[in-house]
Amino acid sequence: MDKAEIKKRLNDIQSLPTLPPIVSKLNEMVADEEITAVKLGKVIEKDQVLTSKLLKMVNSSFFGFPQRISTVSNAIVLLGFNVIKTLIVTSSIFEVMQASDVGLFEHSLGCATACGIIAKRRDIKNPEEVSTAGLIHDLGKIVLRSELPDEYEAIVAKAKEKGLYMRDMEKATIGVGHGEIGGILARQWNLPERLVFPIEYHHKPEQAPDFKEIAAIVHFSDILIRAVGFGNGGDPWVPPLDHGAWERIKLTKSQMKEVIAELDEKLLELQDFTLDIKVEG
Amino acid sequence: MQRIPIKLAKAGMVLAKDAVTPEGQVLCGAGTSLSEELIARLKRQGVLVISVQGHPVRLPGEMVLSEKLKELDRRFSKVKDDPVLRALKHLIGEHLVIEEKGEEFLEKLKKGS
Ligand SMILES: [Fe+2]
Ligand SMILES: [Fe+2]
Numbered sequence: 001m002d003k004a005e006i007k008k009r010l011n012d013i014q015s016l017p018t019l020p021p022i023v024s025k026l027n028e029m030v031a032d033e034e035i036t037a038v039k040l041g042k043v044i045e046k047d048q049v050l051t052s053k054l055l056k057m058v059n060s061s062f063f064g065f066p067q068r069i070s071t072v073s074n075a076i077v078l079l080g081f082n083v084i085k086t087l088i089v090t091s092s093i094f095e096v097m098q099a100s101d102v103g104l105f106e107h108s109l110g111c112a113t114a115c116g117i118i119a120k121r122r123d124i125k126n127p128e129e130v131s132t133a134g135l136i137h138d139l140g141k142i143v144l145r146s147e148l149p150d151e152y153e154a155i156v157a158k159a160k161e162k163g164l165y166m167r168d169m170e171k172a173t174i175g176v177g178h179g180e181i182g183g184i185l186a187r188q189w190n191l192p193e194r195l196v197f198p199i200e201y202h203h204k205p206e207q208a209p210d211f212k213e214i215a216a217i218v219h220f221s222d223i224l225i226r227a228v229g230f231g232n233g234g235d236p237w238v239p240p241l242d243h244g245a246w247e248r249i250k251l252t253k254s255q256m257k258e259v260i261a262e263l264d265e266k267l268l269e270l271q272d273f274t275l276d277i278k279v280e281g
Numbered sequence: 282m283q284r285i286p287i288k289l290a291k292a293g294m295v296l297a298k299d300a301v302t303p304e305g306q307v308l309c310g311a312g313t314s315l316s317e318e319l320i321a322r323l324k325r326q327g328v329l330v331i332s333v334q335g336h337p338v339r340l341p342g343e344m345v346l347s348e349k350l351k352e353l354d355r356r357f358s359k360v361k362d363d364p365v366l367r368a369l370k371h372l373i374g375e376h377l378v379i380e381e382k383g384e385e386f387l388e389k390l391k392k393g394s
Pocket of ligand 2: 107111137138222233
């Protein structure tokens with residue numbers, strides 16, 4: 001199967017839950033420059049299930065707001081529309097992920113947590129956007145699994161048998177990696193490039209056409225979360241580090257120490273969060 | 282420091298962080314030594330998890346320190362030659378030791394070796 005065919009398959013996704021209809025409406029509303037967070041919030045809040053899911057996510061420890069966010073319009077003001085929209089668009093996919101691959105779900109939440117910690121230290125304008133990029137960086141894997149189940153199984157089996165990275169087996173088997181697949185999807189959903197590029201290039205952040213710093217943070221967070229052994233990204237190994245990206249965001253030994261301690265603490269809170277979801281689900 | 286479900290709390294354990302309800306209300310502060318009565322009260326008020334000093338409980342499925350360090354080595358086995366990642370592995374290893382045995386233990390370990 002070549003890339004064009006894969007793209008075609010992705011354009012016509014059947015097995016994944018479809019985008020909530022509210023998304024296109026929201027896109028239209030956002031195009032209107034007069035629109036306020038309050039108005040947008042009101043539209044979203046008409047959907048109670050979506051609202052409660054959304055509030056749960058925005059209050060989770062990886063965004064780390066000290067006070068509880070209790071309304072959608074507050075969430076829009078604090079996190080920005082890009083983040084809220086991404087959470088809405090991906091909420092059903094995360095449900096699939098949680099049910100079919102808890103390890104990857106935890107890997108994603110953990111990566112988002114690490115992204116937030118590093119982004120805040122680097123004084124990035126909207127660190128929640130970086131957390132969100134981390135949250136969805138491996139969406140390509142879920143799509144791969146649900147859209148191309150046979151190929152996916154072959155990839156997993158081969159990676160295990162040969163003791164190799166999943167990403168290399170993807171390339172060898174279907175010609176594209178989950179980074180690219182995630183990028184294709186994110187574009188289809190009209191997510192902004194500051195989210196698309198970090199997803200698409202999370203294994204090779206220096207090749208991103210723009211937003212290299214965010215891509216570098218997602219890249220390193222993906223490594224860091226595997227390094228501490230939280231969740232499961234498909235294979236058990238810490239992947240190679242891109243040294244160009246590291247030069248961009250590099251941390252001193254003592255900063256790294258602090259990041260590890262902070263991450264460990266947040267991951268414990270995160271476990272409460274996933275436990276909470278499991279109990280409710 | 283270890284985070285444990287309140288069910289596993291025992292008198293004599295010392296809080297490493299404030300005990301809070303899921304709503305974020307602080308009930309008692311870090312450093313408090315737990316008594317049976319206090320544990321019962323925390324449960325009544327809806328506290329689910331607490332952070333205690335040291336590493337008093339081995340949770341089901343939790344590895345002992347030596348296994349954790351071995352796993353750490355295994356995870357890094359493909360990137361052994363990368364100096365940045367080697368340093369990262371070293372720091373994570375130290376963190377694991379400190380979490381279970383405390384800072385002093387690590388210092389002693391460093392002097393001994
Ligand atoms: Fe990945
Ligand atoms: Fe990943």
